Amino acid sequence: MDKLYFLTAGIPSCAKDYSNAFEKLDELNLDGLEVEFVHGVRYSEKTKEYILNRKDKIITHHGPYYINLNAKEDDKISASIKRVLDTARAGKDLGAYSITYHAAFYLGDDKKTLMKRMIERHQIIIDTLKEEDNNIWIRPETTGKKSQWGELDEIIELSKHFSQILPCIDFAHIHARENGKFNTYDEFCHILEHLGEELGDIALNNFHGHVAGIKYTDKGEKNHLIFEESDFNYKDLLRAMKKFNIKGTLTCESPNIETDTKILKDYYLSL
Numbered sequence: 001m002d003k004l005y006f007l008t009a010g011i012p013s014c015a016k017d018y019s020n021a022f023e024k025l026d027e028l029n030l031d032g033l034e035v036e037f038v039h040g041v042r043y044s045e046k047t048k049e050y051i052l053n054r055k056d057k058i059i060t061h062h063g064p065y066y067i068n069l070n071a072k073e074d075d076k077i078s079a080s081i082k083r084v085l086d087t088a089r090a091g092k093d094l095g096a097y098s099i100t101y102h103a104a105f106y107l108g109d110d111k112k113t114l115m116k117r118m119i120e121r122h123q124i125i126i127d128t129l130k131e132e133d134n135n136i137w138i139r140p141e142t143t144g145k146k147s148q149w150g151e152l153d154e155i156i157e158l159s160k161h162f163s164q165i166l167p168c169i170d171f172a173h174i175h176a177r178e179n180g181k182f183n184t185y186d187e188f189c190h191i192l193e194h195l196g197e198e199l200g201d202i203a204l205n206n207f208h209g210h211v212a213g214i215k216y217t218d219k220g221e222k223n224h225l226i227f228e229e230s231d232f233n234y235k236d237l238l239r240a241m242k243k244f245n246i247k248g249t250l251t252c253e254s255p256n257i258e259t260d261t262k263i264l265k266d267y268y269l270s271l
Contacts, residue, residue: 001097001206001247005031005058006265009210009251012258018050022057028262032058034251035094040064041086043094051094058249059094060208063087063101069121070104070114070149077121084125084138091136097249098137098208100168104149114149119161126162138165139208144173144221151177152191156198166199168208171237172224172253176216183233188240196244207248211237211264226254227263238268 011021011033021033035043035051041064051059064087067080087099106114118140125138140158143150152174155167169191174182182191196204213230215222227234241250254260 001249004207004241004246004268005249006261006268007032007034007058007060007249007251008257008261009034009062009212009253010036010257013256014258018047022050022054024258025057028258030258030261030265032060032249034060034062034100035090035096036062037064037087037090038062039066041083041090043090048094055095059096060249060251061087061091061094061096061099063099065102067101068104070107070109070117072107081121081124085128088125088129088134088136088138089132092132092134096136098139098166098168098206100139100141100208100210102143102148102150103140105147106149111154115154115157118149118154118158122158122162122165126164129164135164137206137208138162139168140165141168141210142170142173142177144170144176144214144216146177146220148220152194156195159199159203166203166206166208167195168210169195170210170253172210172212172214172232173221175232176214176221179216179218179220180231183231183236185236185239188237189243192240192244192246204244205247207246207250209246209248209250210253211250212253212260224253224255226256227260234264235267238264239271242268242271 012024015021015024159165213225213227252261
């Protein structure tokens, strides 16, 4: 990537559908969008045509919410692996930069045991993608609830085992999971410095991140908010990203979609 691109989570609310989504992004001076496969990996040939006709826009994918690579039932594990693979296959088909997903829940398992399982199950995913000649970036996301696998260091550790895997860093999730910590310039710098130290410049130059306003409890994330209604310190985050010259994508998941995405990009460009 040559710079930091700002994406909406899904098509802008001011757009009818994909037929004019990119036109609306142009009007807002935004760089692309994350295709949200919330309930399953499905899209029409017409949608594919709209996306492929705008190769100047950056596309990422979010996998279905029903993924749990630590499910107790074998059929649910297989289905979860397939959902990740289907998201990656759609990514190749639609020319996406990378895909992300919430990988697993602890379900009472200790972290060491679960890490071993995450490596084994991601090995299946990566081996299958290599057989299919699909080299799209695979990005397990830092998660917002303490019941979910997905602390930053867990995803960094997983990434060390696979050249095709890097983290998707959701800064709002980290903030919520840590009960309000990681919300200052120094703390954001710490995250980015740690990422670079552990995974190298490739992680800073091929970044995939999420951000939003967020409401949380002592158990972690409750729901997304617009920045104006949240304590999330997006200005210091952007200052830190500017300092580290982050290149890649930053997707805004605030409920007002394009409004907060534009706030992010306009502030970043003012720095």
